[in-house]
Amino acid sequence: MADILRIAEPASPAGAPALPQNVEAEAALLGALMIDNRLVEEVQTRLQPHHFFEPLHGRIYESILRLTDRNMIANPVTLRPLFEADEGIKEVGGPAYLAQLTGSGAAVIGARDFATQIYDLALLRALIGVGRDLVESALDTSEEVAPLAQIEKAETELYKVAEEGGAEGKAKSFSEATKLAIEMAERALNSGGHLSGITTGLDSLNSKIGGLHSSDLIIIAGRPGMGKSSLATNIAFAAAQRFLRDADDGIEPGKSAGAAVALFSLEMSADQLATRVLAEQSGISSENLRMGKISQQEFRQLARAAGELQSLPLYIDDTPGLTIAALRARARRLKRQKGIGMVIIDYLQLLQGTGKNSNENRVQEISEISRGLKQLAKELNLPVIGLSQLSRAVEQREDKRPQLSDLRESGSIEQDADIVLFIYREDYYVASREPKRPVEGDDAKAHEQHEEWARDMSRVYGLAELIVAKQRHGATGKVRLKFDSRITKFSDAADDNYLPEMRSS
Structure with a gap:
């Protein structure tokens, strides 16, 4: 336990308050995971290696995830070869430190609570980091002062903390992507x-x-x-x-x-x-x-x-x-x-x-x-x-x-x-071409032109085309719609839903 406490010394500047952390909880969780690998499934969906305050603990956790993902047992014996050359573990007595972590079997009972606390403390540290950056940029007037830009940047960082615990985006495995694709197909099936x-x-x-x-x-x-x-x-x-x-x-x-x-x-x-x-x-x-x-x-x-x-x-x-x-x-x-x-x-x-x-x-x-x-x-x-x-x-x-x-x-x-x-x-353009309305005394040609225009207008009035000019997920083409300009509403046309496929450009 002395080695664990030595790791727990706050890594903060002199005189500054220690960052929120509980290294003993991290050690207890790692010990519990090595004793009962089944607990990994319960904590890995939320807890990531970067959530650990002590970098060595993050590396041990990552190795446990990697072994269990390959259906291998993760315990001090199987993890030892992975940490023989690790500089961080040498400072706490070498690979024997892994066995020390499993010293208290009682930690298995509180594993979920430890994981929750580690995650919450990581959020607080991420929040402190955003606040520190905001203060430093606000105090720095050496460059152009742009307070609104600084606020927008801080909001972006706060959103990351709220959504991901301060994490950068992570790559999805193909199995995760496949699951999303199947869910989308199921949704389409259920909708008709x-x-x-x-x-x-x-x-x-x-x-x-x-x-x-x-x-x-x-x-x-x-x-x-x-x-x-x-x-x-x-x-x-x-x-x-x-x-x-x-x-x-x-x-x-x-x-x-x-x-x-x-x-x-x-x-x-x-x-x-x-x-x-x-x-x-x-x-x-x-x-x-x-x-x-x-x-x-x-x-x-x-x-x-x-x-x-x-x-x-x-x-x-x-x-x-x-x-x-x-x-x-x-x-x-x-x-x-x-x-x-x-x-x-x-x-x-x-x-x-x-x-x-x-x-x-x-x-x-x-x-x-x-x-x-x-x-x-x-x-x-x-x-x-x-x-x-x-x-x-x-x-x-x-x-x-x-x-x-x-x-x-x-x-x-x-x-x-x-x-x-x-x-x-088309009715928008046909309407703009309306010839002068004939009055009594105009020749037959004027009447004929206006009647021809009226027939054209009657043919296209209230119709609209929605041209699908680009679509990554499928074919291009045209969709027929009706448009009621009186109440500014588009609706499905009564005739064919869409026209034949266009050649994609």
């Missing part, structure tokens, strides 16, 4: 064979892409007026509503086809977005809602819809001019506090980069933003939907259907995205 991710609220789109998957970056792009914000709001509402419904049906959050949603609206205010959702659910024109042109009956419909939506897990942040770093910090906070399972950004080009001269090189700034959104999707393990503008090149072509090359300002958006969806509404 096509939905392995979070629902979009559109059956035809779910059938094409399988829903929205964790760690994916989905880009929804289109020219102004195509309905990008409307589609994003529709998806946000559908996912949040499904999450509520599944919770009422007793389905666990992890198995739900819905999700709590964070919607970062850099263009519209929260009340404008709420008006859209209310219009969609009450069936009342959003324009009439804004202008108060509604009857008492319609107002009752509105009040009923508002009451039903009060508990909707949809969180709107309408702060303008967010940087990508600030957005990621806010998303982490919402994940921690509200348990969000999806993030939507409306829209990508309104975000700002973090570089000092970001405005001088917009392409680099957009690259940083798209890369940051993909990193956010992976870090929080949820789908991130980013809306994007398209370049004016679309307007110069006769066929105004968007292409991947139209993504505005940076090819990195195309590279970073897992799925790229383009919205195309």
Whole structure:
């Protein structure tokens, strides 16, 4: 025990308080694990080698995990060859130290409590490290003072402590990855064979892409007026509503086809977005809602819809001019506090980069933003939907259907995205070509031109195409939708769900 106590001397600067630790608990746990290897299964899911305060104990624990993982017995005899040359163990009497750790068989009874305490103390040390770094950077005024950047960095580090105990990401074994893949397939099977991710609220789109998957970056792009914000709001509402419904049906959050949603609206205010959702659910024109042109009956419909939506897990942040770093910090906070399972950004080009001269090189700034959104999707393990503008090149072509090359300002958006969806509404362009309405006295040609235009408009009115231009998980193609501009709502078309597959570019 004297050797163990010698290890326990605090490794802190002179005069500084010792860091939280209990080396005796670490030694007792290691002894218990070597006496009964079955305990390894109970503690290894949470406790990692870096959680041990004493580095030697971390190395011993790691060796125990390695041996038991190969179905070998881990005890002082089998571990001895691994530590013959270890400098740390020489300081405490050599490999005989391993046998000393097993001296108290009573430690087996408290093994789980020891593991919990070791983990909790590791969290406290990680928290102290974040606080120390924050104080040092705040006191250092030798470089450019950027308090907001320091706060965002501290939030990032705190999120790591909260989610991982201060650990960096670890590689998954193939068996772990396989288990996740099987769970996803089972989820798709139980949903009726096509939905392995979070629902979009559109059956035809779910059938094409399988829903929205964790760690994916989905880009929804289109020219102004195509309905990008409307589609994003529709998806946000559908996912949040499904999450509520599944919770009422007793389905666990992890198995739900819905999700709590964070919607970062850099263009519209929260009340404008709420008006859209209310219009969609009450069936009342959003324009009439804004202008108060509604009857008492319609107002009752509105009040009923508002009451039903009060508990909707949809969180709107309408702060303008967010940087990508600030957005990621806010998303982490919402994940921690509200348990969000999806993030939507409306829209990508309104975000700002973090570089000092970001405005001088917009392409680099957009690259940083798209890369940051993909990193956010992976870090929080949820789908991130980013809306994007398209370049004016679309307007110069006769066929105004968007292409991947139209993504505005940076090819990195195309590279970073897992799925790229383009919205195309032919009625928008046909409406803009309306000839002058003929009046009495105009010649037959004027009447004929307007009648031809009216036939074209009748053919395409209210129809939309959602072009799946890129999809890492499956085929590209087109999905037919209906769009009701009165209440800004997309819905499944009554005819064929989607058109034949496009050739991927």
